[in-house]
Amino acid sequence: MTSVTGPPSLLPARTPVRMTKVLGVVGLTVFGIAYMVPLTVFSTLGPVAEITGNGVPGDYVVTLVCMLFTALSYGKMTRRYPVAGSAYTYSQQAFGGHAGFLTGWALMLDYLLLPMINYLLIGLYMGAYLPGVPTAVWVLAAIALVTVLNVLGIKSVSTFNGIVVVVQVVFAVSFVLLSLGSLSGGSVPDPSVAFSGMNGVGALFTGAAILCLSFLGFDAVSTLSEEARHPQRDVPRAIMAVTLIGGLTFIGLSFVSYLVVPDWQSFQNVDTASAEVVQAAGGAWLSNFFAACLLAGATGSALASQASVSRILYTMGRDGVLPRRLFGVLTRRFNSPARATLVVSLVSLSALVLPLEIVITIISFGALAAFTMVNLSVVKTYAIDDARRRGRDAVSYIVLPLIGFALTLWLWTSLPGSALLVGGVWLLVGLAYLAVLTRGFRRQPPVLDLKEDL
Numbered sequence: 001m002t003s004v005t006g007p008p009s010l011l012p013a014r015t016p017v018r019m020t021k022v023l024g025v026v027g028l029t030v031f032g033i034a035y036m037v038p039l040t041v042f043s044t045l046g047p048v049a050e051i052t053g054n055g056v057p058g059d060y061v062v063t064l065v066c067m068l069f070t071a072l073s074y075g076k077m078t079r080r081y082p083v084a085g086s087a088y089t090y091s092q093q094a095f096g097g098h099a100g101f102l103t104g105w106a107l108m109l110d111y112l113l114l115p116m117i118n119y120l121l122i123g124l125y126m127g128a129y130l131p132g133v134p135t136a137v138w139v140l141a142a143i144a145l146v147t148v149l150n151v152l153g154i155k156s157v158s159t160f161n162g163i164v165v166v167v168q169v170v171f172a173v174s175f176v177l178l179s180l181g182s183l184s185g186g187s188v189p190d191p192s193v194a195f196s197g198m199n200g201v202g203a204l205f206t207g208a209a210i211l212c213l214s215f216l217g218f219d220a221v222s223t224l225s226e227e228a229r230h231p232q233r234d235v236p237r238a239i240m241a242v243t244l245i246g247g248l249t250f251i252g253l254s255f256v257s258y259l260v261v262p263d264w265q266s267f268q269n270v271d272t273a274s275a276e277v278v279q280a281a282g283g284a285w286l287s288n289f290f291a292a293c294l295l296a297g298a299t300g301s302a303l304a305s306q307a308s309v310s311r312i313l314y315t316m317g318r319d320g321v322l323p324r325r326l327f328g329v330l331t332r333r334f335n336s337p338a339r340a341t342l343v344v345s346l347v348s349l350s351a352l353v354l355p356l357e358i359v360i361t362i363i364s365f366g367a368l369a370a371f372t373m374v375n376l377s378v379v380k381t382y383a384i385d386d387a388r389r390r391g392r393d394a395v396s397y398i399v400l401p402l403i404g405f406a407l408t409l410w411l412w413t414s415l416p417g418s419a420l421l422v423g424g425v426w427l428l429v430g431l432a433y434l435a436v437l438t439r440g441f442r443r444q445p446p447v448l449d450l451k452e453d454l
Helices: 025-036 045-052 056-080 087-095 097-129 135-152 154-183 191-196 201-215 217-222 231-260 273-319 338-352 356-362 364-385 392-413 417-437
Strands: none
Touching (some): 025 217, 045 273, 056 191, 056 217, 056 231, 056 364, 087 097, 087 273, 087 364, 097 201, 097 273, 097 417, 154 273, 201 364, 217 273, 231 273
16 A cells, blocks of 8 residues: 655545435335335246246245344344445354355355346347347346446435336236236136145245245345445334335235136246236236336346445455455445446346346345345344343344244255255355465455444
8 A cells, every 4th residue: 555644734635435325214115125126026937836836925925934034133233233235244243254255255146146137037028029129139228227327326226216116016006906807707716726836845945945036125225224324223124114015015916926827837938927927917908018017127126236236345345355446446426336336237248148047046045145144143243242142132132033044044955956056166166265365264354344334
């Protein structure tokens, strides 16, 4: 580092660049819901129905129950550490730099893939509705738009996402009403199948594990702690609101979809099965409306997911765990991690070559690894370090997070073998990088000093 000498009065003053605190509980909740995309249930409908034998609503029930315990743990850790690093920061502060790095590294696998899923969906569905335009054109246009809005800062992302959420709510209400209208007077499929599936309990938990990707919205909210006006109060509230609203929406929409098309084997294309469901529910008008909503929703989710992963990369870069000059820098004009955002955009170009079914089977690996560590971080931070182990504290800081830990571990081990293989390789790469960073684990990796941030 270059030093500057001379009288203090003559040295140039340089104000540190910090993120702008503009978000309240409503803005945080809207961000999380936009990240989850209420219509994301349609993007995973076909592949998960195929795995479980049409048990998608049951999968969402299992996942919601598991995620509620983890959401409580996120709220507790956010109150303690209201900074942008999410599970990476919580694990780092609870268990040290090595555990923090590996948690952040695991979580990055999903966050880097999430924008790509949205670009894939945009390309697939726009290619289906407008086959004359190459899929790559839609993917590249979406990446360009999302990158520009994220560089401009979180306020522009929040404004766009508010519009997207309203549009999706209008579609969801229209879909439910038209579906129920089409079912009136006819025979109703057996609802028990929707919540149990036809392929057994093991398949149900595999589907639930995959659907954890739908709940990353509450983790995304925690990455905005440095841009929240009252992070220790509003971020935990928004996390719980996002989890409940998103989970109940997913259950309701997937159940209505089952009532409309009760036989997943009738889908002509599993990847775009939702288009067939919407067509059956409301005809051409609803189908066209769905295409517009899906495009807006996928764009909004790409905005939110790219904003979140760029902030995790920024935090790790600021710590010196990743190259600081590339990741740990904010733009002075927009107070946003523009360089990290551009890196995510470059990774997202792989949407031009990777198929959807491969991506969705591996995307929950890192999320479940991070969720597991956040639950354990609550026990370590509050029950062990703070010795809060009696009465209500024992329930809040030991019983509930350990239930969340057990449930996320169960889902983690229920993932398909391909997801475990890819995730394992990703962790080995991270471990090798950590070995280089710490000179063979002989020294601790850089750790964020939170004294100035809290």
